[in-house]
Amino acid sequence: MFKTWLLYFLTLLATFIFFLFYKMWFSWFCLVILTVLPFAALIMCIISAKTFDFTTVVPLSVHNNERSSIKINITGLASQFSFCRLKVTVRDMMSGSSNVPSVLSYARGISEIPIDTDHCGSYVYKINSIRVYDMFGFFFSTHRCNKEFDVVVRPVPVIPKNRIDLSALRAECVRSASSLSSDLYDVREYRIGDSLKSVHWKASAKKDTLLVREPFEQVYSHSRFRIDLTDDREYLDKQLSEMMYTSAYCIDRELSHRIKIRSRSQKEVSFDIENRQDLEDTVTSILHMRVAGRT
Structure with a gap:
């Protein structure tokens, strides 16, 4: 703005000098135009300010x-x-x-x-x-x-350099099942309160004592992926991109997993991933965390 006014006054001075040496209609016209110009600009500024509005597309x-x-x-x-x-x-x-x-x-x-x-x-x-x-x-x-x-x-999903081994991701274990129809079971002695439907009659006859089936079911424990938030943004971008691909790979194969993040406070934050929406919400949460400073 200062440059605009400086240029204006220099132009006005030059036009006035031109008028002194060339007193014709053209010099008069230039001098009048330059004199009126700031007033016209002020009117335009006031009108523009009164009618001003804006919208955003984000x-x-x-x-x-x-x-x-x-x-x-x-x-x-x-x-x-x-x-x-x-x-x-x-x-x-x-x-x-x-x-x-x-x-x-x-x-x-x-x-x-x-x-x-x-x-x-x-x-x-x-x-x-x-x-x-x-x-x-x-x-x-x-x-x-x-x-x-x-x-x-x-992040844009990127295939990790190391090939994903699905068998290594699936950690099998067993736990007690609520259904008596499970093919996996153990046999133990009868306890007060056990259902008669769970009695293993054949084993009871052999042992000459009342035995019951204790059913189990096969489950897969959570596979875990860990990311350390670092101020090396290139490396962090790479981690997030590979994590996106690996997590989506597991989701497509119905493999639940857990993503662990070490934040700036050195506290681990865990996110359980079951579907695509969980992954999107997790990525959004990670991208709002503060990265760790250099040590």
Whole structure:
């Protein structure tokens, strides 16, 4: 804005000198136009500020290295006779860092705030204020808005270098079953309260004492995947991408599993995964955690 006024006064001075040496209608015309210009700019700024409004189109979720942006649509006369400058704060929820990019809107009130998708994470974009300038840049009016948008940059599933061994992931064990029709069972002595349906008559006859079946069922214990949150974002992106693929691989084969995360506080946080929705919710939660600092 200072440069605009400086350029204006220099131009006005040059035009006045030109008028002194060339007193014809053209010099008069140029001098009048330059004199009236700030007043016209002030009127345009006031009208634009009175009719100013804007809408946003925000992608709530994008993928790592995917090109995306937040679109700002300026409406009213401000989109025709002025330009706008947006003051935006971008906060990385995983690292805690912030930056303040400046965004200009020229093309008929449409501007874009580019989304940083270089690394996975959760980013809060906050539009602090919007300055509406006249088309020449002499005057402006400031509109406070304080709008926040949470954009999640998700990992893209990547096949791990080490081949997934499904047999190693499935850890078999047995536990007591509620159904008496199980093919797996043990035999023990009768206790008061046992159902007569559970009596093993053949074994009881051989041992000459009352024996009952104790049914068991075969189950698979939780397979576990562990991720350490680190400030090495490249390595963390790789871990998350491989975890996404491995977890989806297990879900497709109906293998429940558990993802363990060591957060910045060094406390392990566990997430049980049974289906795709569990995986999506888990990834969202992980991307809102703070990464550990260097030690």
